[in-house]
Amino acid sequence: MSRAFLLLAALALVLALSLALPWGDLAALMRESPTLGWAVLIDLRLPRALLALSYGAMLGAAGAAIQALFANPLASPDLTGTTSGAALGAVVTAYLLGLSQPLALSAGAVVGALGALVLLLALAGPRAETATLLLAGLAISALTGALTTLALALAPSPFAFYDAYDWLMGSLVDRSLAQAAFAGVPALLSILLLMRIAPALDALALGEDVAQSLGHDLRALRLQVICIGAFGVGACVAICGAIGFIGLVAPIFARRLTRGHPGRAILPAALIGAVLLTIADLAVRTAPLGRTLPIGVATALVGAPFFLWLVAHMRWRLRA
Amino acid sequence: MSALLEAASLSLPGRLTEASLTLDAGTLACLVGPNGSGKTSLLHAIAGIARAGGSVEIGGVDPSREPPARRARLLGYLPASRDIQWPLVARDLVALGGATPAEIEAALAALELEDVAHRRLDRLSTGERSRVLIARALAPRPRLLLLDEPTANLDPLWQIRLMEMLKEDVAAGGRAALVAIHDLDAAARFADRIILMNEGRIVADGPPAELIDGPHVRAVFGIEKSGGLWRPLITPAGPRSSR
Numbered sequence: 001m002s003r004a005f006l007l008l009a010a011l012a013l014v015l016a017l018s019l020a021l022p023w024g025d026l027a028a029l030m031r032e033s034p035t036l037g038w039a040v041l042i043d044l045r046l047p048r049a050l051l052a053l054s055y056g057a058m059l060g061a062a063g064a065a066i067q068a069l070f071a072n073p074l075a076s077p078d079l080t081g082t083t084s085g086a087a088l089g090a091v092v093t094a095y096l097l098g099l100s101q102p103l104a105l106s107a108g109a110v111v112g113a114l115g116a117l118v119l120l121l122a123l124a125g126p127r128a129e130t131a132t133l134l135l136a137g138l139a140i141s142a143l144t145g146a147l148t149t150l151a152l153a154l155a156p157s158p159f160a161f162y163d164a165y166d167w168l169m170g171s172l173v174d175r176s177l178a179q180a181a182f183a184g185v186p187a188l189l190s191i192l193l194l195m196r197i198a199p200a201l202d203a204l205a206l207g208e209d210v211a212q213s214l215g216h217d218l219r220a221l222r223l224q225v226i227c228i229g230a231f232g233v234g235a236c237v238a239i240c241g242a243i244g245f246i247g248l249v250a251p252i253f254a255r256r257l258t259r260g261h262p263g264r265a266i267l268p269a270a271l272i273g274a275v276l277l278t279i280a281d282l283a284v285r286t287a288p289l290g291r292t293l294p295i296g297v298a299t300a301l302v303g304a305p306f307f308l309w310l311v312a313h314m315r316w317r318l319r320a
Numbered sequence: 321m322s323a324l325l326e327a328a329s330l331s332l333p334g335r336l337t338e339a340s341l342t343l344d345a346g347t348l349a350c351l352v353g354p355n356g357s358g359k360t361s362l363l364h365a366i367a368g369i370a371r372a373g374g375s376v377e378i379g380g381v382d383p384s385r386e387p388p389a390r391r392a393r394l395l396g397y398l399p400a401s402r403d404i405q406w407p408l409v410a411r412d413l414v415a416l417g418g419a420t421p422a423e424i425e426a427a428l429a430a431l432e433l434e435d436v437a438h439r440r441l442d443r444l445s446t447g448e449r450s451r452v453l454i455a456r457a458l459a460p461r462p463r464l465l466l467l468d469e470p471t472a473n474l475d476p477l478w479q480i481r482l483m484e485m486l487k488e489d490v491a492a493g494g495r496a497a498l499v500a501i502h503d504l505d506a507a508a509r510f511a512d513r514i515i516l517m518n519e520g521r522i523v524a525d526g527p528p529a530e531l532i533d534g535p536h537v538r539a540v541f542g543i544e545k546s547g548g549l550w551r552p553l554i555t556p557a558g559p560r561s562s563r
Binding site: 071072199200202203205206207209210212213214215216255259260261262 | 392397403
């Protein structure tokens with residue numbers, strides 16, 4: 001209970017910081033022209049903060065559910081190729097089909113994510129060994145990455161690469177409140193739906209046979225995780241591009257709060273993911289670099305070493 | 321009185337052929353047979369793990385129509401594999417089986433796991449981990465226990481204590497157990513009934529005194545008891561291959 005309170009307090013704090021920082025410019029603007037100050041707060045900073053919260057939460061929850069489903073702590077939307085599949089879907093929709101309405105982009109991204117997850121299940125099997133899972137994820141990421149580049153190269157617009165670059169690297173900049181809703185509402189819905197199947201995912205921790213003997217329909221469970229995960233992640237990718245490592249890291253911390261229960265970790269993973277992505281966004285916004293880094297670069301810079309540590313840690317444990 | 325378990329014509333292509341079985345309350349039945357004879361497949365078919373042809377009723381209820389909470393009270397299944405992917409705390413794992421807190425504590429006490437109940441599974445010995453998984457299956461006090469090799473990994477004392485515990489449990493009324501086991505002596509000693517399987521079929525079914533060391537067991541396993549020990553049958557072609 002106190003841990004949940006701490007998580008919520010951390011979430012409120014980073015949300016407040018995300019709206020307030022950098023404080024100097026906003027305070028000056030508020031003094032000169034309160035209308036303009038509020039406009040900056042509501043139209044620029046609020047969508048960005050809401051996107052960081054909802055995308056981070058979605059990645060955390062989807063990561064926890066995918067890890068529970070594959071019984072593997074290294075499964076996550078980015079390492080399994082789900083986010084890059086969603087990016088491919090959105091790029092094909094926008095640049096080859098020429099449909100740039102948010103709804104069409106979201107639908108394209110959801111289809112891409114769904115395709116990647118189904119391919120993963122077909123390649124790696126339902127209870128994949130770590131090596132198989134990562135290899136299958138690597139193959140899917142490589143394939144979808146190449147296809148994304150191909151789609152951009154074949155796009156009628158000569159500026160497609162330049163245009164898509166910031167989005168592909170993950171960006172929360174200059175999004176509207178409507179766009180935030182296009183990512184946030186599906187994300188919230190998906191997280192709630194994933195929480196509903198948390199008990200079944202916990203039962204799956206007893207092994208497939210026991211879960212089935214207790215009456216859990218594994219085929220339906222797999223289908224639910226894949227469809228809900230693809231829906232939420234796809235909708236977020238359509239608006240903000242592919243952001244890595246949050247979906248890997250957040251569930252690992254979350255399970256420490258749920259004494260290792262993989263299903264129960266979905267909600268804490270969502271909260272931790274929201275906090276982590278908001279912090280990452282704050283970091284890229286306030287870093288004294290003269291220009292804004294793509295947020296995907298920041299999460300990768302912190303996430304990749306963590307991933308390396310995790311792989312080494314698992315190797316040590318296997319040897320012990 | 322009608323039987324507790326009524327399983328009719330259970331079939332799984334290539335694994336199980338037309339297996340029918342009834343089990344009365346108060347019965348401890350041991351399922352014996354060579355590797356690959358279909359013991360696990362039969363348990364899977366009854367537990368609803370494999371979508372088998374045929375029908376299963378436990379206490380007059382089709383378990384596949386029951387939600388998980390009620391199903392945990394109908395049947396408890398222990399798989400042969402003792403692998404658990406997530407390093408859960410022992411007590412938490414037992415709690416995932418759908419038992420009440422009092423039942424969880426009773427199961428932990430019955431298997432003498434109180435001292436390790438707070439430890440993570442990956443920090444337990446193989447035998448302790450096996451007992452935790454057995455406690456998980458027993459805790460909700462299901463009417464039918466389906467246990468695949470429950471004595472594997474247990475030391476000799478615990479093998480005896482577990483079988484005695486099962487016998488007392490089912491004798492206390494209203495419940496039954498079907499236990500797949502390789503140890504013919506333990507089966508003969510503790511079972512009320514032996515069910516012998518070979519090549520996906522039930523080939524013999526009866527009280528241990530009639531069945532163990534009878535022609536069916538000799539034919540199926542290729543062993544016989546002589547001088548108190550099981551030995552390979554000597555046939556004209558020599559001892560049957562252990563494979």
